[in-house]
Amino acid sequence: MTAAPLDALASPYPTTVGVAASTTDLSKVYGSGDTRVVALDRVSIAFREGEFTAIMGPSGCGKSTLMHCAAGLDTVSSGSVRIGTTELGTLDDRQLTRLRRDRVGFVFQAFNLLPTLSALENITLPLSIAGRRPDKQWLDRVVSMVGLSQRLAHRPAELSGGQQQRVAVARALVSRPAIVFGDEPTGNLDSRAGAEVLGFLRDSVRELGQSVVMVTHDPVAAGYADRVVFLSDGALVDEMTRPTPDRVLDRMKSLDTRGRTS
């Protein structure tokens, strides 16, 4: 008999093989009466392990809401969300905070670095808060993958925007989360720095086996993903594997046209 990997035995959060996070019939309604908005309408989706997924769709279609609900940052109106096999609805606030801290990495449009800390201290901050020591080998690997080895003592103000976002990517990866969520992670970067950050996110999937989900408006950014899912009016309407920017752009145009004519 083959022994189970130690990591799997030790983890308090077992995963369903192949699925890093999923939603089932997830709905999210904001407001009530005249101001009622159905932001998500029974969305069921699985984000597979070791896959880079982009979420796209017209403005207001529910991309950020889906990401926030799937990451446990927002409550759901109905349906369920799982990170691995843990159903978020079964957790109290403390358990949810701990699960987000231990199992989920985030990269936002704003870099959200602490200005008084060095790049290295920013990267290891989530582990410090959790009272965990960084795994030195893993830390070295993540830092060298994002090309920050020579910049670790610098404070955010001494780094370019692209370098700051690389610190944020390293911070998201360092705890080996089950899944990393990015909300427009290249929205504040020029195209060259954006391409670098997207390349690092893709490398984290290829080289480290990370699972990544990214919301983006940009067909070029979506071209880095393995799979693109398209939302329209709060519903999943399409998906594409091995996307190219041209194919994504075509699909987006047809969604925009559909939105305007319906």
Ligand SMILES: Nc1ncnc2c1ncn2[C@@H]1O[C@H](COP(=O)(O)OP(=O)(O)OP(=O)(O)O)[C@@H](O)[C@H]1O
């Ligand atoms: N806190 C809120 N209160 C009320 N309505 C909200 C709230 N947040 C989002 N919405 C509405 O829910 C819908 C989906 O919003 P969401 O931000 O998820 O869309 P999006 O696809 O990410 O948009 P964008 O591409 O413009 O960022 C929109 O109609 C939005 O106006």
